[in-house]
Structure formats: C-alpha cells, structure tokens
Amino acid sequence: MAHLGPGRRRIAVPVGLALTASLAFLPSVAASAAPLGNTADTAVAAKPDTTGPKLSYVANLTTYASVKAAKKAVERAGGTVVTSYEQIGVVVAHSQNPDFAKQLRAQRGLFVSVGATRTAPLQTVATTEEGTTQTLSAADAAKAAAKATDGQEPLEPNQWDLRAIKADQAHKINDGSRNVTVGVIDTGVDDTHPDLAPNFSKGQSANCVGGVADTTDGAWRPYPDGSDHGTHVAGTIAAARNGIGVAGVAPGVQVAAIKVSEPGTSLFFTEAVVCGFMFAAEKGIEVTNNSYYVDPWLYNCKADDDQKALVEALGRATKYAERKGVLSVASAGNSNHDLASNAIVDDTSPDDATPVPRTIDPHVCLDIPTQLPGVVTVSATGDQGLRSYYSSFGLGVVDVAAPGGDKWQVPATPDANGRVLSTLPGGGYGYKQGTSMAGPHVAGVAALLKSAHPKATPSQLQAMLKAQATKAACPEKIYDAAGALVDAATCQSKWGQTGYYGYGVVDALKAVK
Secondary structure (H helix, E strand, O other): OOOEEEEEEEOOOOOOOOOOHHHHHOOOOOOOOOOOOOOOOOOOOOOOOOOOOOEEEEEEEOOOOOHHHHHHHHHHOOEEEEEEEOOOOEEEEEEOOOOHHHHHHOOOOOEEEEEEOOOOOOOOOOEEOOOOOEEOOHHHHHHHHHHOOOOOOOOHHHOHHHHHOOHHHHOOOOOOOOOOEEEEEEOOOOOOOOOOHHHEOHHHOEEOOOOOOEOOOOOOOOOOOOOOHHHHHHHHHHOOOOOOOOOOOOOOOEEEEEEOEOOOOOOEOHHHHHHHHHHHHHOOOOEEEEOOOOOOOOOEEOOOHHHHHHHHHHHHHHHHHHHOOOEEEEEOOOOOOEOOOOOEEEOOOOOOOOOOOEEEOOOOEEOOOOOOOOOEEEEEEOOOOOEOOOOOEOOOOOOEEEEOOOOOOOOOOOOOOOOEEEEEOOOEEEEEOOHHHHHHHHHHHHHHHHHHOOOOOHHHHHHHHHHHOEOOOOOOEEEOOOOOEEEOOOOOEEOOEEOOOEOOEOOHHHHHO
C-alpha cells in the first residue's frame, strides 16, 4: 500500500516501494499558541510556533467553505499552501508549527478534518510486491524465443499469466483501443523501453511527488536510484505486440505514468497520491492501476485525527475521479491478511519512523486506496489457480482475482518460473510476484472492456468485470510461505463470492466478446 507490499507497490524497497500509539510519533500538541476558534475570522493570539519539524498536511474543507478562506487560515496558522483542489475541497500545506493541525481543526466552520501525511520531517527532494526482482537471463530468453509460435512475442511462451486469463485468445479478436488510456500511479515508467514506447502517452503523464503535477518531459520516469516497479506494471498492462519481448494484457491501449513515490525511499504519501488521482481525472484517463498502499500507515484508523484526514482526502479524490469517468483498480496487499476479519496485527506502521505494533479492525481502519468505495480490490493467484501464499484476502472486500505470481506454483513454461514476466527499465525484462502484479492484469482487462464499451461508466465496467469473471470455489489446499500445502481454512464463501477470489478470476476473452 503506501508500500507496494508483496505484489502491491511495496516493492521490497528499503523503508527509508494504533489509534493511540500513533500519536507518539506526531508533533506535540502542547498548547503553545491559542486555538484559532470556530470561524475563519478569528485572529491568532500569538505568532505561530515554527520550531517543530516541517511536515506535510492535508486539510479537508466543509461543504460550503471556500478554498480562499482555507488558504488564509493555513497561513495564519503558520503554514504554506502547496496546492489546493477546489473540486474536492482539499488543501495541501507544509508547516513547522507543532500545533498546526490542532489550530485548523478548531475552525469547524472551515475544516472537516486536518492531518499530517507523515510522521517524519519532510526530506529534500512503497509498493506491493513480494520479494526482489529476478532479471531474465539470456539463456531463458533464448529458450522462450525457440518455443514461440507464429503470432507470439519472443518471450510470450513464458507468460503463463496471459493464458490464465485468456488474454492470448482475446488478442486475436481485439487488442484494445487507442482511445483508452490506463494511468499507472506508481514509481514511474521508463517510456523509452521498446515494448512501452509505442503505446506511451506523454500528454497524460506527470510526476506528482510533493503534491503538484510536473509534466516536464521525462519527469514521470523512475529516479536514477529508483524502483523498477512501475515499469514492470506498465508492461503487464500494455506492452505492445511488436515482435519484441512480451505482450501486455491490452497491447492496443495507451499507458501513462503518474509518478507518486518519493526519491530514495519509494514511499507513497497522501499529497502525491491525491495529485495522481486528480491528474488522471482531469487528463481523461479511463483506468488507473494502484499497486501500493499509501504510507506511512498500512491501515488508517478513523479514530486518529491524522489518519482520518488522509482517508477523507483520498476518498474525495477517488470519488471525484470516478465521477470524471475513471475506474480505479488496486491490489489487496501482500501481508496474507484477512481484510474481512475483526482484528489484524499491524506491526509495520508508521513506516517512515519506528513502527509500533497495534491491533486494528479493518472495518474501521482502512488499507487505502484498496478499501475505498468504488475501487476494484484485487487478490493474487498463481499458475495453478490457487491464491498466492502472500496475497491478502477477505469475503466482501476482494472483488476479483488475477495472476500475481507464486514461486511455489511452477508452470510448464520454458523458464519454469511461477512469477510474472514483464518489462524493466533500460529495455530489460524480469520477474516479480505480488498483488502488485495482479492489479495490472485487472486494469488491462478493464481497458479491453472500455474499448469494447466506450460509453460504459466506471460502475458499469466494474459490474462487467465481476459478471464475466471465471468463478473459483474455495480450494482445499494452498501453499504457505514455506512452500508446504496446507488447509485453506481461511477461505469463506457466500453470495456467489469467496474471500480468496471475490467474484472470480478476470477473463480477457469475455471482455472483447
């Protein structure tokens, strides 16, 4: 989530892609300045304290509050406005006032919620995958090319994942429309890759790190020391059928990059992700893929003032994007958590400081964006169709499943590798596994659906994804993290769904028919 997680954006990147315990990591709320009161006109009694750490905040306005008034309140409280979104009533600001959020929250006529987007000071300027990237060797590439048949890409014999959702058959009917774009909200995409360049949309790409969209040419590419996660995701969605490398699920659609991960850490903070959704909405992107969770909290508890504000801001952004015609797809995470249970131990939050273990209820402490309304939540499967050992799940939470890879489910491919093969920066190819890899398969199928039904709304696309999915019952056994087959006792089923697979595994062939 903020981290790509196993297969989600927590890309095995160094961390540096609790309701009450969390407060210990937030700026002190000692009353060093008088509260501003309940109206925008109340004067500050003293000059704001600026001795605290510089943090980033999101401030969510009330229904009738003006952005202009909110900006003035931010400045009076010792903050600097970074950007604002009048469409959804959200202001992003920086401040070194330890009481900044407290003072704004006191102005109930202006703000619904205000919260710090991180617990550590801003630095000058994770994703969800399980394990590290494996680079495709020259020997394995040669093996695949030798097995390729007419009409296949050179490395396609190793793409068991395409065959698992019938994408190879779908391509014989429709590769997808150039009028459809999938936005990869991630760590950046190498648009110079020969398998991505033919389908890349520069005009719909940007760098949203920090909360303001930078559309300078190439700003959307991974940092020199950055993650390969976004480039891998993009290849799964829309690698071109051009006689080079691999094929994407929807090789005829366009793909755009919206970079939201911090340099050095690959952490995904709220202000950048809000910018990503808003940019996608305004640029006419039809589908977004979100293989990450929003840092620094794996789960955001609404009883905490800061975490509540993050959920509110991102919920407004995703809902606005949906109203503008964007279907958002998100990975369920790689923690092997039951998102429908009543208690989960979160021992990784906050991930930008020292984590403090806490037990949370996922009904009120949300993994965002995957648990936000209107977002398609995706679990991961392996070659045998079993839930991947790392994939989180949950009856009524997971909508659909897709191939994310599983090293224990070994396919009969030339490379015998159960992970997902896709593009890497610099023109390379490699394997990853995680719900981060499952999400783009669903985003690709959604793009095929949008190509076939250009007037379909996001809710209609989601309904079709579920209705066309191949039903999958709870299995008797699944692999655990050590590769042993164990009872699938955690799988529940009801209402034609299962906790492992939701409505089933997506089907690309039905999407184009």
